[in-house]
Amino acid sequence: MLLYIYLIAITAEAMSGALAAGRRNMDLFGVSLIxxxxxxxxxxxxxxxxxxxPIGWTQHPPYIYLTISAGLTTILLARIMHHLHRFFLLLDAMGLIAFTIIGCNxxxxxxxxxxxxxxxGITTGIFGGILRDVLCNRTPQVLxxxxxxxxxxxxxxxxxxxxDLGISENINMLASFVVGLSIRLAAIRWHWSLPVFSYSPERWRS
Amino acid sequence: MLLYIYLIAITAEAMSGALAAGRRNMDLFGVSLIxxxxxxxxxxxxxxxxxxxPIGWTQHPPYIYLTISAGLTTILLARIMHHLHRFFLLLDAMGLIAFTIIGCNxxxxxxxxxxxxxxxGITTGIFGGILRDVLCNRTPQVLxxxxxxxxxxxxxxxxxxxxDLGISENINMLASFVVGLSIRLAAIRWHWSLPVFSYSPERWRS
Amino acid sequence: MLLYIYLIAITAEAMSGALAAGRRNMDLFGVSLIxxxxxxxxxxxxxxxxxxxPIGWTQHPPYIYLTISAGLTTILLARIMHHLHRFFLLLDAMGLIAFTIIGCNxxxxxxxxxxxxxxxGITTGIFGGILRDVLCNRTPQVLxxxxxxxxxxxxxxxxxxxxDLGISENINMLASFVVGLSIRLAAIRWHWSLPVFSYSPERWRS
Incomplete structure (x- = not known):
């Protein structure tokens, strides 16, 4: 079950990477890499x-093919991508939660x-997006x-x-997805966000 | 002794990271991560x-709490931060030297x-600042x-x-701090810097 | 043989790094590092x-000295660098191929x-240039x-x-260089490139 969600998750993340690469006018190779x-x-x-x-994906080449295919397919879907916006955010949220649970394990x-x-868990969840943004030369969006x-x-x-409370794994995962998805989707719907720290000094350097 | 300076150093570095995150309007999570x-x-x-x-800090969770706390505390201190500017540069210089010695060891x-x-030694000293600047999308300041x-x-x-000359560890560290701090503080005071290489070609690409 | 080409390759790559650092007005230390x-x-x-x-170069300090020397020498050659442009692209192409073969092995x-x-192989070939561009705060050129x-x-x-076909190593390397150099130089000469994916949505975020 977690495996299926994981496959959906890496597909969704690959597509978000491809779109970011497209904004930087990268070529097909760049789209695949990002x-x-x-x-x-x-x-x-x-x-x-x-x-x-060895690092996980080096033992599972199909994950490599899947993400690159998803990236390249995104190019074909680019025009209709904004119609899929909400659906996409849902997949992305599922991915975030699946990645987090896998990372903890x-x-x-x-x-x-x-x-x-x-x-x-957090690193698995958010660092793909951070790498994407660093390579596309923009301030990480996830932060x-x-x-x-x-x-x-x-x-x-x-x-x-x-x-720790001894809840069975299946119920635990279900709870994590229900709670995680609810909060993430509510945050998108009502623009919940953490307080932002804005600092613009005149004299501070370094 | 080096441990105490190390704790001061990671606190000072965490605060400099928080300020850089604040300039990019990051949220509390971003401030903590940077x-x-x-x-x-x-x-x-x-x-x-x-x-x-295993990587050092994974065996010492208190370092994680300390740096995140220092980052979040910085938000409260932001308004008075420029008054602490000189004190801060001193802490940062001590951190640079402590990191360097630890890295060599x-x-x-x-x-x-x-x-x-x-x-x-150098990597330990400067790469924190380089990661900070890459994640905040600016050219590394330390260079x-x-x-x-x-x-x-x-x-x-x-x-x-x-x-190598057989000087005792304590005297050696003392000498490293005296010489390192003197040069760093003098460099700040009198704007000593290495020559800069400025290259702006018309025709060069890649 | 591959070793000689490798040494030429890291020299050429170091020089391209130095020029990128020069465009960002980095100091001598920054030029050396990049x-x-x-x-x-x-x-x-x-x-x-x-x-x-252990990572390759940690067991071969001369490679470190060679790349730093090449970087610093580039500063002296900066004025005549554009005259060497074509020669340089040739060295860079040889480096790309040598890196790729070494990485595969x-x-x-x-x-x-x-x-x-x-x-x-690809990672060895292109990631030096990607790191250079990330540290110099620009979108990776190789993509x-x-x-x-x-x-x-x-x-x-x-x-x-x-x-796999049982061709002898020497002939294999020769073939790889002939084919690789031909394509790369032809691509430069006639501006061959992969299709580019340009995506500029109004409503898409993240």
Missing amino acids: AFLTALGGGTVRDVMLGNF VAQGLDYSLPIVVMS RHELYASVSLLVALLYLLLR | AFLTALGGGTVRDVMLGNF VAQGLDYSLPIVVMS RHELYASVSLLVALLYLLLR | AFLTALGGGTVRDVMLGNF VAQGLDYSLPIVVMS RHELYASVSLLVALLYLLLR
């Missing part, structure tokens, strides 16, 4: 951070302590808009709490 | 470069050769202003030379 | 991606599967101009195919 990195970059950063080699399997397990990274944090905490 | 990465990113890049797993403990030991990275290089060389 | 990362960053990203520690030596071997990353992909496929 799609791949947006989808699988979060897990890559997580595996490097945890010293978890990977770190826990390696016996890392709780704070690192949480950070592993500025409606609740996104915070949803990842919340889902990680909830998931680990329920597991 | 604060964390500015403070602990240099050591992370060093550990990955040296294949030194980590690589030496892994039996890397001298040039890699020096690069490990453009008053002597900064060069101070890290100099401290690394001095520290390793004195150790 | 030169180093442009030349050896592709191999570094590859080794981290493959979990191949490293992954194959670690028993990775074919798709990862190809990705290892936007005349066939470049695609040449790396093609060379990787050809090289692995010929090896």
Whole structure:
């Protein structure tokens, strides 16, 4: 079940990467690379951070093909993409939650302590988008808009709490998705966001 | 002793990260992430470069809490931050030197050769600031202003030379701090900098 | 033979890094760092991606000195650099091919599967340039101009195919260089490029 959601998630992330590449007028190779990195970059950063080699996708080439195909297909769909906007945000939110749960599980399997397990979940959830934005030369969006990274944090905490309480894995995942999706979609609907820190000094340098 | 300076250093670096995030109008999560990465990113890049797993901070969660707290506290202090400007530059300089010495020691403990030991020191010293600037979408400051990275290089060389000469660790660290701080603060005071390479071709591409 | 081409390649890449640093008015330290990362960053990203520690250049300090020297020498040559433009593109193309072949061999030596071997070749070929552009705060050039990353992909496929067919290593490398250089130089001469995906939505966010 989580695997299916994961496949949907990396597809959705790859498409968001392709669109960002398109805004920078990248060629087909650039679109493929950004799609791949947006989808699988979060897990890559997580595996490097945890010293978890070989890195996940290197053992599953089909994930590579899937993300690159999704990226290239996005080019064909570009004109109708804005009609799919809401559907897309839903897929993206599902992906965020799936990535977070997977990231927690990977770190826990390696016996890392709780704070690192949480950070592993969040890293898996948001770093694909951060890599996408760094490579497309823009300030990371996930750190500025409606609740996104915070949803990842919340889902990680909830998931680990329920597991600790002995809740069965299936019910736990269901709860994580219901709560995570609700908050994320409500945040989009009513523009919930964390307070923003705006700093514009005259004299501060460095 | 070096531990205390290290704690001061990651606090100061986290605060500089938070201010950079504030200039990009990031939310609380973004401020926390940039604060964390500015403070602990240099050591992370060093550990990955040296294949030194598990990465340092994953074994010391309190460092994570400290840097995130420092980042969030910075928001409250933002208005008075420019009054603390000089004090801050002092802390930052101490951090640069502490990071450099720690980085040298980590690589030496892994039996890397001298040039890699020096690069490990510099990487620990400056890569937090480089990650901060890349994520905040600006050209890395540490490579453009008053002597900064060069101070890290100099401290690394001095520290390793004195150790080779059999000077006791305490005196060696004292000497590294005195020389490093003097040069860095003098560089700030009198605007010492390395020559700059300005290249603006008409015809060169790539 | 491949070693000599490799040395020429990292020299050429270091010089291209130095010029990019010069456009951002970096100081001597920045020029050295960007030169180093442009030349050896592709191999570094590859080794981290493959979990191949210790990272190549940490065992060969002369490569570090060579790339930094090449970077600093570029400053002296800056005025005549545009006269060398064509020669430089040739060196850069040779470097791309050498990097690609080396990258394939490293992954194959670690028993990775074919798709990862190809990705290892491309990563070695293009990621130095990507790191250079990210640190110099511009959109990666290799993903936007005349066939470049695609040449790396093609060379990787050809090289692995010929090896599979039992062609001797020397002839295989010769073929890879002849085909790779021809395509790359033809692409520069006649402005061959992959189709570009340009996406400029009104309503799409993230």
